[in-house]
């Protein structure tokens with residue numbers, strides 16, 4: 001099968017075809033050089049451009065000590081590959097968030113995707129929402145994420161409006177919501193801010209509204225906790241990460257991604273004003289909870 005990557009040979013091919021028409025005249029060296037240069041340029045734009053989803057090798061350099069994890073342009077350029085190979089069950093959670101949106105999104109309401117990154121959840125929900133005057137509000141405080149998310153959304157048509165905001169979810173207004181999604185975002189919010197945020201989400205949700213909360217979690221039992229961490233690392237190894245990359249990422253996200261237990265999440269949801277909550281999906285130390293207003 002031909003991919004876009006094959007077409008960077010186009011300048012060389014065109015040159016060869018043109019020469020077939022005039023075989024008597026050999027191509028001057030400067031023309032051959034120009035064709036070669038154009039091919040290299042095309043290869044750069046087709047295969048090396050940051051617009052192409054690339055493989056995550058951010059933690060593969062043994063000479064570079066990883067700093068604290070940040071959602072910058074380096075992470076954005078590898079993010080789809082990174083999250084798919086790092087979060088067990090990610091694809092299922094994204095797909096089921098869409099299914100839930102099809103059931104819970106209400107006419108004349110907003111559906112929030114908090115920490116939307118490149119819009120995977122937003123796109124999944126837009127494919128399933130089929131009610132009038134419903135807007136998906138995607139919020140992320142990483143300028144690089146929001147810029148790329150805007151480009152990706154423009155490539156995917158859909159009838160439900162999307163309002164993308166570059167903003168801190170702790171300072172964004174959340175109102176008139178039929179559904180709110182926090183897919184792997186609360187874990188990056190400072191512990192002392194989580195209660196207030198969940199309280200505001202519960203206030204913003206209409207009766208019968210739903211929160212989807214997906215997180216990396218810890219377990220109260222030490223042996224089970226360690227087993228789940230080891231299984232997560234097995235998952236990463238099975239997806240091609242080396243022990244060096246796994247250790248580098250672990251150091252980089254320490255004190256940046258702060259996981260809590262399922263019990264802590266459910267207790268806080270109840271205190272924030274949700275009438276019920278339970279886990280609907282779990283794979284190792286990654287769980288997703290639904291909470292009803």
Ligand SMILES: Nc1ncnc2c1ncn2[C@@H]1O[C@H](C[S@+](CC[C@H]([NH3+])C(=O)[O-])CC(=O)[O-])[C@@H](O)[C@H]1O
Nearest residue numbers: 071115116117120140141142168169183184185188
């Ligand atoms: N205070 C904040 N305000 C706004 N955004 C924030 C904040 N803190 C972190 N973020 C943003 O939350 C996102 C977390 S990634 C979510 C994946 C997505 N939900 C997905 O389903 O693909 C999860 C991960 O990378 O593990 C990043 O884009 C941050 O910039």
Ligand SMILES: O=C(O)C(=O)Cc1ccccc1
Nearest residue numbers: 082083086087216249253257
């Ligand atoms: O990679 C990990 O260990 C994770 O916990 C998931 C993750 C995915 C993407 C960015 C940061 C953390």
